[in-house]
Amino acid sequence: MQTFYFFQHPEEPFSCVQQVPVQDQEQQFIWVDCVREDLVNRTEQWQQEILNQSQILLNEYHIKDILNLEHPCTFDTMDEYDLLIFRKLITPDDTVSSGEKAVERHENLFGLATSPISFIFTSQVLITIREKGNHAVEHYLERIMQTLNKGIDEQNRPRKLPSTPLDLALRLLNAMIDGYLDIRNPLSRRVEFWQQELLQGNRRFQKWQQLFQENMTFQQIENLCEEQIDALQELRNEIVENYAHIKGKKRTERQDIILVRVDDLVSHVGRIQKYIIRLGSAIQSAIDLHFSAVANQTNENMRILAILTAVFAPLTLLTGVYGMNFEFIPGLKNPIGFWIMLFVMVVCTVLLMVYFYRRHLVGRGERSVIDMLAQQHKDQHVNLFWFLDYEPIKQTMKEVEKMAKFK
Known part of the structure; x- marks a missing residue:
């Protein structure tokens, strides 16, 4: 568990970050980053630690949802906080442990594995619960650590630090979703492989079981993108209806800018979904051509x-x-x-x-x-x-x- 304190610069209108509370400065929000090892087998102690640091008492059903390794993407709101559970594909860049030494086992469907990350945020606190090895979050943590080594006057260069918990959550989501664009080339090569096997093979095609699993993998990715879009749309609706509660009374960040960023995330996921649909159609066309050639x-x-x-x-x-x-x-x-x-x-x-x-x-x-x-x-x-x-x-x-x- 790591805690970062974001506060207002004493003279300039930008944010700074420290790993210890700053007593003489105006604190904007805190970020509590947790891994699943902090929760598993010690849920009550973790909940008490969160209560001491953030004054947030988590709902017991939300605790069960967070502990559920296969929970789908969802968004829920409470009077005290909002909860967003977002599932991301485990890409080659991630180092999520999935062997015998792993604390929890992932359900690997047709070669596809996903990892959940939970966001609990208010106007003053952001709590993230992720698996150790999440490349997108850990890469952002490395940048925060580099920023900590700089002086207060240099921390806002060359990129501004987040000013609200929602801003930070959107940045983490953007880092994870942008990583999806890197899977297009491997998936395209897989489709080309099956097209060659179906249309240019000199022997009778017999890999129907593998091809079926490949099609099911594309279907699983498409369903995952649909779940992510639904969760982000619910988050967008909450921003539209209750933005003042999310950003806090003293924040000046405009609502339309936040909505543009959420729409950009939805657009990126939609692009991946459409691309997966096109790849599935390409495989289906190759299958049709294969049977036409056989006929x-x-x-x-x-x-x-x-x-x-x-x-x-x-x-x-x-x-x-x-x-x-x-x-x-x-x-x-x-x-x-x-x-x-x-x-x-x-x-x-x-x-x-x-x-x-x-x-x-x-x-x-x-x-x-x-x-x-x-x-x-x-x-x-x-x-x-x-x-x-x-x-x-x-x-x-x-x-x-x-x-x-x-x-």
Whole structure:
């Protein structure tokens, strides 16, 4: 547990920070940073320590929510304080312990792990409860430590310190959400991998279980972003309805600036959510193309089998006719009958192959897709009533139609 005291500079209008109370300066707020090891197995002692430092008595149900490692994102308000539980993805930058030595075990769903961080804030106090190894918070703590090593007159350079607990909470949230943008490249590479496996693999695709888990991971991230957006929207509504209670009476920070910052956080989470949706759609499109390619290959195989069947059907007919057990069959006693029949069979085969070739069923594929779909190619259909196109017959048909109308 670490405590930081933010106070007003005695001469300049900016904030300073110390790790001990400053008696002769106007104190703005205090930040109590806790890790989960401070709460687990010693909840009553921790609650008493918080009461001594911040004069805040936490609700027992909120204590249970904070201790719940799998609690979803939520925002709740009380007369004494507001509670925001925000779940963040555990990224490679985080060093959150998840092995046998961990105090608590994370529920790892489809390769996705999240870590909760709780914000308890009033106009005078901010309490954060996080897991040890949260990169975003620890990186901000390093900056605070560097600021502590400077003199009071230098602490506001080059970046201003927060002036309210809500301001500090939004900065921590912004640091965590900005880290989400770094996961886009790894996720894109995963999608490219599955696209290559589905569309360019030389072997039959068999990694359906892994692909299912990948899809479920994208779904979990999308649901997490939706929970985060809902929690931030509830925080925004509280700022709109009760901003004076949150910022304190002596604060001069404008409400519209805080709302812009909250909207910016919602926008960043929304960008990640839309990006995840696009990646999921890309995988689904690859799956559809995979099945289309498999169906096309099946159709191609069936087409080849149909051509072979059509080529050998006349040959089977001829051999069946001359294989009948009749005593008298024309050409049966002819010494060259076998060669004549063999010649007829070869000619039938060649004629059928030429016919299929001209119909673009074998080899060539010059026809356009539109012609194939609309079936408007001149060789696409066989006109069984070709004799009706003969000119004298056309004239006769017209005379018959006139006589029928006259009657």
